[in-house]
Amino acid sequence: MIVGIDIGGSTTDAVVLENGGLHVVTIEANDPVAAAAGALGKLIAEFGISLEDIERVAATGAGARVLADSLLGRPVIKVNEFTAIGVGGTSLAGMDQALVVSLGTGTAIVSVTPGKIQHFSGTGVGGGTLLGLAKHMLGVVTIERLEELARKGDLRRVDLTVRDIAGGPIGDLPPGTTAANFGKVGADATPEDKALAIMNMIVESIGVLSLASARACGQENIVLTGKLSRLFRFMQEAKRLDFPFGRRFVIPEHADYATAIGAARTARKE
Ligand SMILES: Nc1ncnc2c1ncn2[C@@H]1O[C@H](COP(=O)(O)OP(=O)(O)O)[C@@H](O)[C@H]1O
Ligand SMILES: [Mg+2]
Numbered sequence: 314m315i316v317g318i319d320i321g322g323s324t325t326d327a328v329v330l331e332n333g334g335l336h337v338v339t340i341e342a343n344d345p346v347a348a349a350a351g352a353l354g355k356l357i358a359e360f361g362i363s364l365e366d367i368e369r370v371a372a373t374g375a376g377a378r379v380l381a382d383s384l385l386g387r388p389v390i391k392v393n394e395f396t397a398i399g400v401g402g403t404s405l406a407g408m409d410q411a412l413v414v415s416l417g418t419g420t421a422i423v424s425v426t427p428g429k430i431q432h433f434s435g436t437g438v439g440g441g442t443l444l445g446l447a448k449h450m451l452g453v454v455t456i457e458r459l460e461e462l463a464r465k466g467d468l469r470r471v472d473l474t475v476r477d478i479a480g481g482p483i484g485d486l487p488p489g490t491t492a493a494n495f496g497k498v499g500a501d502a503t504p505e506d507k508a509l510a511i512m513n514m515i516v517e518s519i520g521v522l523s524l525a526s527a528r529a530c531g532q533e534n535i536v537l538t539g540k541l542s543r544l545f546r547f548m549q550e551a552k553r554l555d556f557p558f559g560r561r562f563v564i565p566e567h568a569d570y571a572t573a574i575g576a577a578r579t580a581r582k583e
Contacts, residue, residue: 318353374394400579401575412526412527447508
């Protein structure tokens with residue numbers, strides 16, 4: 314069997330694909346070698362896998378470059394992160410072509426067409442931004458607490474809309490469109506409002522960039538992966554996403570672990 318490991322800026326995921334099933338663990342550790350060894354150790358301990366059954370380890374993510382040629386005695390091959398993102402996103406979505414947006418500590422945008430994977434765009438606005446702003450502005454350090462606050466938030470005390478500045482639509486922009494994130498924040502804005510507004514700004518920024526990228530690449534479908542994909546889900550569920558969904562946004566099952574899954578699948582094919 315092949316183990317896929319994604320050593321990211323925030324978390325390290327290890328997965329093993331087995332007869333259509335999937336085993337996965339996630340750990341947080343600062344040192345990339347410790348993170349990879351820890352994730353592999355946890356995977357074998359939790360699922361009763363023996364090291365000898367692991368043919369090789371397919372490593373990807375920012376931390377993969379510092380790994381040696383073997384990990385706990387198993388051979389390591391390194392998979393290009395954008396390849397892993399593209400393969401992981403499209404295979405989980407059951408598509409042979411799509412724009413795959415990896416929402417992690419930062420955001421990477423990869424265009425997949427049959428036979429070709431292209432790193433197309435990205436932004437430093439991502440999960441690290443979410444946690445950084447939440448900590449700095451609200452003293453909140455977990456996503457769970459931020460979501461708890463955001464559920465009670467109201468954007469009207471923070472974001473400036475097209476309605477606020479024009480009294481109605483501007484051309485094809487509906488009145489509810491954000492004109493300026495945080496453009497109206499005043500003394501009456503609560504921590505709940507700000508929590509929701511931070512999330513909204515990040516989702517809108519990444520959403521708009523994804524739509525523009527899809528248009529530029531001629532892609533119809535946008536697949537969201539990475540642990541911050543839950544933020545899009547949260548905003549959709551809270552019916553807070555008043556977003557021009559002209560294209561199809563898909564969050565596949567196991568989206569959190571898509572990159573590690575993509576690494577394992579790429580290694581299996583080789
Ligand atoms: N349980 C979690 N642990 C850590 N980060 C989480 C968790 N749930 C959501 N996140 C968010 O996801 C981001 C990390 O996403 P991830 O896909 O692990 O990225 P990376 O591959 O860069 O480590 C964090 O910055 C944080 O905003
Ligand atoms: Mg990752």
